[in-house]
Amino acid sequence: AQKITQTQPGMFVQEKEAVTLDCTYDTSDPSYGLFWYKQPSSGEMIFLIYQGSYDQQNATEGRYSLNFQKARKSANLVISASQLGDSAMYFCAMREGGTGNQFYFGTGTSLTVIP
């Protein structure tokens, strides 16, 4: 089974609107972390937001928030007030805890912001 599933290969959003990028995960480890990264066309990986499995509140970082629904094993990224510079690939990732540090990435969602 896939550890991280991103079902939206491509998304479009109007500038200044909000957009939700979906991510579901699969783990039996009680301790894990969830991440979102942005990869612009230039290729670098940029950290956006982190949510720990024991965190009670949804993580927020500026215009980014993570809608964490533990029972559903989902960790959707919400970008508010989209900007043209938000056009990029977005990857959801999970770190499984325990003794290791295994990281798993989804296949990504390509977001295009329309002026």
Add this chain to the structure above:
Amino acid sequence: NAGVTQTPKFRILKIGQSMTLQCTQDMNHNYMYWYRQDPGMGLKLIYYSVGAGITDKGEVPNGYNVSRSTTEDFPLRLELAAPSQTSVYFCASSSGLAADYEQYFGPGTRLTVT
């Protein structure tokens, strides 16, 4: 701070050749990682290290080797290159603290094996 640096930026290898991808970080991070990203795909973990002298396999370790003799350096060795190893390789590091697992990525090495 330079962050995470990788060399080379680009490389073309012939089948069967070997090479080492270099990765250095100057943030005194304990954790370091090597990923590969195939076209249109997410990153897959090759190897990781939780400190000098300690390494472990990730999801796709076959065909690669690593070493971690210092905190700063984490080279990735490809022996007997194969076309399936054509990919972009990213090195990353993190402090590994419970509240600070953000990974800092290098700019990547684009490798083509022909």
